Amino acid sequence: MNELKRVRMMTAHYRSLQGLRMLPWFLWMLAFSAVNPLMGLPQGRLDYQLLFIVPGLVVPWTLSRLIGTYYDRVFGRVEGLPSRNRLVDVLIGVAFVILAYIGFFVDSQERWPVSVFGLVLALAFLVQWWLSGRFLTHCVVTATLLAILSLLPLVGIPADGQELGGFMFPIILGIILSIGSVLGHIVLVRNLKSLPQGEP
Amino acid sequence: MTEAFEVLAGLDKIVHEPARLALLTALSACSSADFVSLQRLTGLTKGNLSTHLSKLEEAGLIAIEKQFVGKKPNTLVRLTPEGRTAIDQHWQQLERLHRDAQQWQSG
Incomplete structure (x- = not known):
């Protein structure tokens, strides 16, 4: 029964566990968060920002496609x-986008001793875990x-890194999301059977 | 308990065979899956997987579609409506047997 349950859950969450697909975007x-302030690029200058944003869209997109091809070939x-209820899915998605925007706004306007944006993201991952029947442990x-x-x-630890130019938070966020995506991949690999000897 | 034995005797042998039950269970949790993913999920060899898929196709429980992804051949498998009904009913029967067995043990 447990083996069959594993098969069912793995099949249902096959794509969600292919965490490396998102890794190039998180990296x-x-x-981007680390290099931008270190190079002292003017925050308001769009031409400088575009220098990073345009390759930033092409490079992770290409890498993500290549990783997708790897997943399709190997797994x-x-x-x-x-979806059983598409409307509910859309409403949950919209609610999280609004909450994230509010969190971002509060973090930039108020000096609260917590990051509301970070907490909203944490809640989003927790909801995803709950909706997966508590299977997606990563x-x-x-x-x-x-x-x-x-x-x-x-x-007393300033996670928003105001003293460091306010760029520490997205860097640590990028590290955490990268760790999460790698963990998802590990769950996938550990729960799948290796191909029998002599088979590609 | 007699009723439980009747349910046990009435289980569909095509569905209840362990490898085929795993395949049908996997397919019940998705719209379609290709040959490689089914191999990775069940650990069956290519030969065994092909044999089981052929039996399930003959029974009308699955549909197999051969296609090309790029230049590579790809075998796509999906449950037929009959197959989905069969695996759902089979799981209901198994869960009922499981409950009966637990009651029998405690009683």
Whole structure:
């Protein structure tokens, strides 16, 4: 029964566990956040920003496509079931976008000792874990790390890095999301069978 | 308990065979899956997987579609409506048997 349950859950979440697909985007976010202030680029100058944003769209997109091809070749393709209630899915998505925007606004306007944006992201991962029937364990790890990052100012550690030009938060965020995506991949690999000897 | 034995005896042998039950369970959780993913999910050899898929196709429980992805051949497998009904009913029967067995043990 447990083996069959594993098969069912793995099939249902096959795509969600292919975390490396998103890794180039998270690494780009990390690199962009780190390089931008270190190079002293003017924050308001769009031409400088575009120098990074345009390659930033092409490079992770290309890498993500290549990783997708690797997944299809090595792990095969699974097409998920259509959503039972598409309207609810859309409403949840829209609610999180609004909450994230509010969180971002509050973080930039108020000096609260927590990051509301980080907490919203943590909540999003926690909801994803819950909706997966508590199967996607890497989502809980990501949510926990995000919550810790968001609450760090409460114990006197400035997670938003105001002293460092306000760029520490997205860097750590990029690291946490990268860790989460790698963990998802590890869950996928550990729960799949290796191909019998002599088969590609 | 007699009723439980009747349910046990009435289980569909095509569906209940362990490898085929795993395949049908996997396919019940998705719209379609290709040959490689089914191999990775079940650990079956190519030969075994092909044999089981042929039996399930003959029984009308799955549909197999051969296609090309790029220049490579790709075998796509999906449950037929009959197959989805069969695996859903089979799981209901198994869960009922499981409950009966637990009651029998405790009683």
